[in-house]
Amino acid sequence: MTDYGHDLLFGTFTTPAAQPVRHAVDLAVLADRAGLDLVTFQDHPYQPRFHDTWTLLSYVAARTERVHLSGNVLNLPLRQPAVLARAAASLDLLSGGRFELGIGAGAFWEAIEAMGGRRLAPGQAITALDEAIRVIREVWAADRPGGVRVDGDFYRVEGAKRGPAPAHHVNVWIGAYKPRMLRLTGRVGDGWLPSLQYLPGGPADLTAMNAQIDEAAAAAGREPARIRRLLNVAGRFAPTGRALLDGPPEQWAEDLAGLALEHGVSAFILATDDPAAIEVFAAEVAPATRELVAEERARTAA
């Protein structure tokens, strides 16, 4: 039982399809109106059937009012970190502090290479991500003296001017599954962003993975509870319950409350392209889950 005590967030993970052109925009606007907290898009720049995720996030930010936005997760190998840092700060400034940086080390190296990116071995990609996060946070630290200097193996920044600073503390959420990535998340991340469907053992896998993050955080002198645990989930709404996240909204709320209380997940990001599912998630699942979790937290606190 781990509950890191964060407020719960609910969000969407919709396909950034380039056709119909406004598909992702319309669903994001719906999520915003419905009262969800987060709108996220995957980032596969080698995939021409998708919009460029950065452009889409920026456009969607301009069309929404309250919702926070993030890549889920951004593809570092095809996005230059110093440019990304300035772009992220810009989007945070324009949106009044609504941007969060979900980022990953990259996969599909063949496709990355086809686009002119460089192929890295998995271990190298993790080192590169570590370096990139340093670059990005240094660029954001506009009030520190001197230029940005990061002399990494993969990213070398030699005296770039700092800034702009984002409008709020932009959280760095890392898409991680394997031990080294989990350790990196514990050491430098503000959050951990995996997908439930990629956990071979289902929610049970979260226990050991959380423990690895917690250990790495403690070893780096950080409070493990600082690291928010987010989770991409998928399922369906059906009149009768059949399995985890396959049933009526009340059952979803129980399932998600379980994940929150037992595995410390405090952000649920629903993978869907169905407006009706987004509405049900926002109007029924989110409030009921919040209520269940609040009750249980009050009970254990008492």
Place this chain on the structure above:
Amino acid sequence: MTANYGHRLEFGTLVTPVATSPATPVALARRSEELGYDLVAFRDDPDQPAHLDIWTLLAWVAGRTERIHLAASVRSVPLRSPAVLARSAASLDLLSGGRLELALGVGDAPEAVEAMGGPRLDPHQAVESVGEALDVIRDMLDTDRQDALRYSGAHHRLAGAERGPLPAHHIPFWLDGDDGRLLRLVGTKADGWLATLDRTGPDGLRAGNKIIDEAAREAGRDPAEIRRLVTISGVFADTRRGFLDGPPAAWVEDLLPLVVEDGVGTLVVATDDTGTMERFAREVVPALREAVDRALPAPLPRTVGRSAAVRAKRRPGIAYDEVPASLADTAVEPGDVAYARVRSNYLRGGAPGLVLRPRTPAEVADALAFARAHRHLPLGVRSGGHGISGRSTNDGGIVIDVGALNEIEVLDRATRRVRIGPGARWMDVAAALHPYGWALTSGDYGGVGVGGLATAGGVGWMARKHGLTIDHLRAVEMVLADGTRVRASETENPDLFWAVRGAGANFGVVTAFEFEVDEVGAVGWAQFALDASDPVGLLTRWGAAVEAAPRDLTSAIIMGPPRMGQPRVAQVMAMVDSDDPETVVRQLQPLADVAPGYDQQVVLTSYASVMANATDGPHHGQGEPITRSGFVDHITPDFAEAAARLLASGVVYFFHIRSVGGAVNDVPPGAMAWSHRGANFHVTAFGRHRGRLDALWDELLGTHQRGLYLSFETDPRPERLRDAFPPATLDRLRALKSRYDPDRLFHDNFAITPDTASRTTP
């Protein structure tokens, strides 16, 4: 000396992307739009941490503006992947509705690029890198080519990237700077040159134009293809104090030579001062336009002529240079970039000689006038491009595409009256009505357009509960063959209103439909995969279950040919118009029981969600199906037997029965041109071989069917018209045809011959 390149004179603003007050550049961009500027531009500077990332800013501004074009001058090319930039450009162009213009350039501070982690490049290499990036971006967006993109330059390398997406319009690519090597690149491959007047100076402008023109000619291009853009800055004062420093009249004097002598086509005012923006827009622009018109007595051609390469692809028999002025901007011909997007339909490839894309009913009338002057050519009328007969595109003819007329507007909440343009798609309609708790039964596919379906019938997911789409039609606005714009309803031109509901394509181009829609809440939506090893039993049991079901339920069944070694499976889909889960499950149960099931999915969802099922963008014409259509009253064992034989023949690859009946049959048969009231099912078969499908269908199903739905019929034999319309209906339609389209301008879609006896000469 004049070097006028014949471009329309345009005006823009260049705004500083300050990060310290991010709302300011956004407000200035919006002000530029309000003031009527054609474009707002941002230029990046990697050495400037107090600036916003211009790409992010531009995308944000796209979301906060409607009309103004958006230009980015990216001068940090070595820090960006050109392949990603290409995708970003296409996305921004798509999201903004075709408003992007993109400049590439070499920054002033190469050491800043290096400090950020970019490569160290000398000035020569920097230009070379920009030229390569332009090649890569162009090639990435060339979706006419199917092969993966390989590029091996000194600075950029691609190892087989997928091309696309196709942008919304031809994104003009400019180069920004005045380096001689860069100018030669402008001449050989760019669409425009962006210069900074303060820096280049008038002499530099002239010298630059010369380099560009020479390079263009050497490359076999017409220098007029290249737009010349300059950024200018100045101050307004009561008396002239210097160049662009004085009253508006002095500005006009200073700018006139740039336009008439140096061929500048776009003047971009670099300013962050709204006062300057306003005075320039209100006092300089109109006066300068007038002065230019006076100085260049021959009126400027409205748009630059198409390049020689584009003109070479023109088809015979079309007066391309006489396209009405109102349509010239949006017309597409075979050599244009946009052609790939508009040539084909969803199911059929086409190669029209000219696609006209009117945006207003008046423009539709202009397009029809042009079509009347080209009677020797096929004419297609297109809304959503999902016509199955494929008559909305053609080979070498004219297509009038009313896709831009796609507004959806609520006219009256109390009576649930909505007005919908023909270019809207049914998924858009469903999504727009959903927030009101309303829906309009349409067809089963969200990508289908309103224009084709709502002139033909509309057999959809709530047919048994709410009838056909056209049963909800209360009025139409249309343009007739002679260009007259009319309204038709029960009280205005009632004959025409009668004809439009089922035979609309014969009578004109509908520019707006007014419907009375239904209150529809959540719906049950089921998909079953059922064992079809006994097709005859399955079909008859399914038919009986549907007929016995309450009207809330509408269903369809899809079957394919038997495949060796595979179990036969039928897909059954059903919608139940009820928000009560128990009612939904109770009504679906008999359907689920008609055969053992492999899989089932039942969800409580919205009509809008079910309709949000189309992911198609521009059409590429896939399938080229050959189809037949017919109505049957009941799925009798005889009919099911015949259907099973048709499927076993292997001639049919897709067999689809939709339920009608219920509310569809409440309407009297003569109430409108669509006459097939009384049947309970509509049957379609898709095949690949005309002769074989027709022979089998005629033999096996011909005896069972009565009537057909022309939306699903592709048999060109004239007797199909008599199946589509019973004798009395056909007689009335022929009489009306002689009144509304005596010369058969609309002759491609189940053409009705005018009744010569009642033909009236005006």
